[in-house]
Amino acid sequence: MSRLTLIISTILLISGLTIKAQDLKKYDKGNYIKGKDSIYYRILFPENFNANKKYPILFFLHGRGESGQDNQKQLTHGAKLFLKDDFRKQFPAIIVFPQCAENSFWANVEFGMDAQGKRNFNFQKGGRPTKAMHALLGMIDNFMDKPFVDQKRVYVGGLSMGAMGTYELLRRKKKLFAAAFAICGGDHVANVQKYKNIPLWIFHGEKDDVVPVVLSTIISDQLKVLGKEPKLTLYPNANHNSWDAAFADPKLLPWLFSNQKQR
Numbered sequence: 001m002s003r004l005t006l007i008i009s010t011i012l013l014i015s016g017l018t019i020k021a022q023d024l025k026k027y028d029k030g031n032y033i034k035g036k037d038s039i040y041y042r043i044l045f046p047e048n049f050n051a052n053k054k055y056p057i058l059f060f061l062h063g064r065g066e067s068g069q070d071n072q073k074q075l076t077h078g079a080k081l082f083l084k085d086d087f088r089k090q091f092p093a094i095i096v097f098p099q100c101a102e103n104s105f106w107a108n109v110e111f112g113m114d115a116q117g118k119r120n121f122n123f124q125k126g127g128r129p130t131k132a133m134h135a136l137l138g139m140i141d142n143f144m145d146k147p148f149v150d151q152k153r154v155y156v157g158g159l160s161m162g163a164m165g166t167y168e169l170l171r172r173k174k175k176l177f178a179a180a181f182a183i184c185g186g187d188h189v190a191n192v193q194k195y196k197n198i199p200l201w202i203f204h205g206e207k208d209d210v211v212p213v214v215l216s217t218i219i220s221d222q223l224k225v226l227g228k229e230p231k232l233t234l235y236p237n238a239n240h241n242s243w244d245a246a247f248a249d250p251k252l253l254p255w256l257f258s259n260q261k262q263r
Contacts, residue, residue, distance in 0.1 A: 023080065023083050024075050024079060024080075024083075026044055026083060027042035027043060027044045027075060027079065027095075027097065028042065028043050028044075028045070029041075029042060029071055030042070030043055031071075032135065032138060032139035032142055034138055034142075037134060037135035037138045037139075038135060039098050039099070039101075039132070039135040039136060039138075039139050040069060040071040040098070040099045041071070041074075041096055041097060041098040041099065041139065042071060042072075042074065042075055042079075042096070042097045042099075043094065043095065043096050043097075044079075044082055044083070044094070044095040044096075045094055046088065046092035046093060046094065047088055047089075047092065049148075050148075051147070051148050052148070053148060054147075054148055054149065054150040055092060055093055055094050055148055055149065055150055055153075056091070056093040056094070056150050056153030056154070056155065056257060057093065057094040057095075057096065057143060057149050057150070057153070057154055057155070058082075058093055058094070058095050058096065058155040058156070058157065058256070059096050059098065059140060059154075059155070059156045059157075059169075060078055060095065060096065060097050060156075060157055060158060060162070061098070061100075061106055061156070061157070061158030061159075061161070061162030061163070061165045061166055061169075062074040062076070062077065062078075062097065062099065062100070062158065062159070062161070062162050063077065063158075063159050063160035063161045063162055064105075064160060064161040066099070067099065067100045067101060067102045067104075067161075068099060068101070068102055069099070069101060069102075070099075071099055073099070074097045074098070074099040074100075075097055077159060077243055077247075078097075078159070078243070078247060079097060081247050081253075082095045087253060090254075091253060091257050093153075093257065094148075094149070096143070098136055098139060100132040100136075100161070100165075101131070101132055103131075104130050104131045104132035104133075105130050105132060105161060106130070106132055106133055106136070106158070106161050106162060106164060106165025106168065107123070107130070107133070107161065107164035107165045107167070107168045107187075108123070108124040108127045108128070108129060108130055108133070108168060109121055109122060109123045109124060109164060109186075110122040110124070118209070119210070121164075121186055121211070121215065123164070123186060123187050123188035123191070124188060125188045125190045125191060126191075129168070129172065133165065133168060133169075133172075136165070136169070137169075137172065137173070140169075140173070140176075144176070151261070152178060152260050152261040152262075153178050153257070153259075153260055153261070154176055154177050154178055154261075155177060155178060155179055155180060155256055155257070155259075156169050156170070156177055156180045157180055157181040157182065157183075157256070158182065158183070158185065159183040159184060159185070159243040159246075160183070160184050160185065160210070160211060160240065160243075161185075162183075162185070163182035163183050163184060163185020163186070164185045164186055164187065165185075166180055166181075166182045166185060167182060167185060167186070167187035167191065167195070167219070168187070168191075170194070170195035170198055170200075171187075171191045171194035171195050174194050174195050174197075174198065177198055178198075178199070178259045178260050178261045179198065179199040179200070179201075179255075179256050179259035180195075180198060180199070180200050180201075181200070181201040181202075181203065181246070181252065181256060182200065182201075182202050182203070182216070183203040183204070183242055183243045183246045184203065184204050184205060184208055184210075184211045184216070184240060184242050184243070185202075185211065185215065185216065186211060186212075186215030186216065186219070187215075187219055189218050189219065189222050192219055192222040192223060192226065193226060196223060196226045196227075196228050197228075199231075199259045200223070200230050200231065201230070201231040201232075201233070201252065201255065201256070202216050202219060202220055202230060202231065202232045202233070203216075203233045203234075203235070203242055203243070203245070203246040204216040204217070204233075204234055204235070204242055205234075205235045205237075205238025205239050205240060205241070205242035205245075206234050206235060206236050206237075206238065207236075207237060207238060207239045208238070208239055208240045208242065209239060209240065210239075210240040211240065213234065216232070216234075217232070217234075220232040231255075233246070233249070
């Protein structure tokens with residue numbers, strides 16, 4: 001490679017990274033603070049947003065690695081999906097990425113280690129919400145008071161820790177959501193009864209060595225026991241980052257936004 005070619009390639013690479021960074025700036029910064037609750041979030045409004053209209057809203061919950069207080073890392077996975085021109089034209093929606101603090105967790109779950117040194121997930125049946133979940137619930141209630149939010153088209157989705165939080169939100173707000181998706185998450189099987197009527201699409205990599213795939217399949221199986229037909233997509237060769245394949249599925253977002261509460 002010639003010196004000139006190398007320089008041009010470097011410039012193009014830097015320009016591309018800059019454009020991507022600028023795109024993420026389309027997500028406005030916000031926070032919710034009330035009493036002891038505080039949570040940061042990024043929000044993407046539809047193009048040509050009109051506060052006199054009503055829009056669907058999607059809350060997206062990130063994984064453990066994106067926790068913090070910088071109000072930035074939670075955009076690492078998934079944020080670019082909603083910036084695509086096709087999506088913005090076809091599905092004018094409000095997208096919210098809240099950020100979980102590092103000293104908390106979205107879901108009410110206890111951790112342990114098995115004999116092989118792998119993490120165990122002990123999901124709780126019921127129980128009080130974590131500090132992050134309590135703040136998240138307050139933030140969502142606050143959004144529901146906005147006149148531009150369509151109450152019949154409220155959605156939630158997440159990956160890993162965020163998928164665990166998604167299940168918890170579904171049971172704590174079982175009358176709120178029109179549909180949800182959960183990528184490589186898990187929940188206590190006894191909680192499934194509480195969100196059995198909410199359309200749900202579950203994704204997981206069969207080679208996941210962080211969150212075992214069985215944590216997703218038992219939820220799907222329990223829904224079938226309860227007479228429901230959940231959507232379950234397993235990726236035979238995917239490890240924990242099954243969200244890459246899920247986000248690439250062209251049917252995900254059309255399916256999600258096609259669901260609407262009847263009352």
